[in-house]
Amino acid sequence: MSNVAVYGAGSWGSALSVVLANAGHQVALIGRHSDEMELIRKQRENARYLPGVVLPPGIQPTTDLTLLNAELVVFSVPSHSVRQAARLVKDYLKPGCIVVNTAKGMEEGSHLRLSEVLAEELPQNRIAVLSGPSHAEEVGRNMPTTVVVASDVETAKAVQDLMMTPEFRIYTNPDVIGVELGGALKNVIALCTGIAEGLGFGDNTKAALMTRGLAEIARLGVAQGGHPLTFAGLSGVGDLIVTCTSPHSRNRRAGVALGQGIPLDTVLKDVGMVVEGVKAARIAYQLSIEKDISMPITEQAYRVLFEGADPRIAVTDLMMRGKRHELEEIVELNWLN
Ligand SMILES: NC(=O)C1=CN([C@@H]2O[C@H](COP(=O)(O)OP(=O)(O)OC[C@H]3O[C@@H](n4cnc5c(N)ncnc54)[C@H](OP(=O)(O)O)[C@@H]3O)[C@@H](O)[C@H]2O)C=CC1
Numbered sequence: 001m002s003n004v005a006v007y008g009a010g011s012w013g014s015a016l017s018v019v020l021a022n023a024g025h026q027v028a029l030i031g032r033h034s035d036e037m038e039l040i041r042k043q044r045e046n047a048r049y050l051p052g053v054v055l056p057p058g059i060q061p062t063t064d065l066t067l068l069n070a071e072l073v074v075f076s077v078p079s080h081s082v083r084q085a086a087r088l089v090k091d092y093l094k095p096g097c098i099v100v101n102t103a104k105g106m107e108e109g110s111h112l113r114l115s116e117v118l119a120e121e122l123p124q125n126r127i128a129v130l131s132g133p134s135h136a137e138e139v140g141r142n143m144p145t146t147v148v149v150a151s152d153v154e155t156a157k158a159v160q161d162l163m164m165t166p167e168f169r170i171y172t173n174p175d176v177i178g179v180e181l182g183g184a185l186k187n188v189i190a191l192c193t194g195i196a197e198g199l200g201f202g203d204n205t206k207a208a209l210m211t212r213g214l215a216e217i218a219r220l221g222v223a224q225g226g227h228p229l230t231f232a233g234l235s236g237v238g239d240l241i242v243t244c245t246s247p248h249s250r251n252r253r254a255g256v257a258l259g260q261g262i263p264l265d266t267v268l269k270d271v272g273m274v275v276e277g278v279k280a281a282r283i284a285y286q287l288s289i290e291k292d293i294s295m296p297i298t299e300q301a302y303r304v305l306f307e308g309a310d311p312r313i314a315v316t317d318l319m320m321r322g323k324r325h326e327l328e329e330i331v332e333l334n335w336l337n
């Protein structure tokens with residue numbers, strides 16, 4: 001039994017604490033408000049972010065940063081907080097310990113992947129990335145889930161050894177770029193499938209957005225150095241499926257409300273948790289222009305979210321684009337590389 005820590009006590013940090021406790025560790029679940037953490041400790045439940053999930057006895061809800069002095073530290077803060085959080089915890093981490101980022105996004109402004117942000121801020125630590133189809137509500141209830149950890153081979157295997165349980169199966173993948181970009185970009189497509197649902201469209205439209213969405217995720221991902229086949233894996237198509245279809249997805253739910261005509265500010269307040277696809281849409285759109293990559297769905301998401309475009313017209317614009325050849329595009333992407 002070893003000591004591990006989870007930094008960030010939202011829905012994902014709480015669910016991953018359950019996984020780590022199930023794996024036999026003593027887990028410090030570290031949040032930033034002592035009153036909230038005390039309540040979680042007393043109730044054995046994170047009623048605000050993960051209601052209904054009982055936290056096993058191996059989890060210690062706390063604000064004590066000295067407990068970050070552990071063999072493994074799981075980072076579960078929203079993508080926009082990763083750099084700031086890394087700066088805050090840096091001096092408490094054991095040199096050489098593994099830091100696993102679980103946020104799905106990129107940094108605004110720099111457009112860095114989050115493992116790059118962590119590598120800049122925590123040069124003394126080994127950085128890994130955990131991604132894949134995994135909603136906290138199901139992971140916290142021990143429902144069978146598969147994810148992927150990306151890092152150098154040794155670090156990825158160490159995370160697999162430390163975190164895998166009979167209910168939480170972890171694959172390794174050395175393609176950090178592909179795994180991270182798959183996880184960040186699927187949120188944009190989930191917002192779009194939600195919008196389509198909110199507009200009253202059906203499963204055909206959703207399948208179209210998911211399939212063509214995957215094509216543009218892979219185009220940008222490969223241009224950034226990801227392996228094409230990673231996008232056919234857990235952090236690509238796997239996470240795309242769950243986020244575009246699950247009632248738990250905050251991105252999908254936000255999209256539904258947007259499609260129903262509710263303004264973005266109100267939608268974000270109502271969801272009450274992080275909706276990563278909003279920031280990711282702006283970053284992905286900017287990257288697509290910078291790299292000259294065709295990302296028509298992401299472009300329409302950007303226009304709806306930030307330029308007040310009518311989502312119904314956005315769908316028409318997508319349907320009326322010039323004629324394309326599906327197989328030629330797939331060959332161009334070199335899936336079998
Ligand atoms: N929920 C899920 O099913 C999954 C989520 N993820 C990813 O995990 C990341 C976190 O999401 P999730 O837990 O769902 O988000 P939530 O909105 O549920 O919770 C976010 C948590 O992060 C805390 N937080 C925010 N900023 C900081 C900071 N600077 N320092 C410390 N804590 C901070 C918040 O605290 P406070 O209340 O004080 O603001 C809150 O506890 C996201 O990138 C998401 O995409 C990945 C897979 C599954």
Ligand SMILES: O=C(CO)COP(=O)(O)O
Pocket residue numbers: 104132133134135187190239242243248249250251252274275276
């Ligand atoms: O990444 C996730 C599931 O794999 C969580 O998605 P949402 O943030 O849309 O809830």
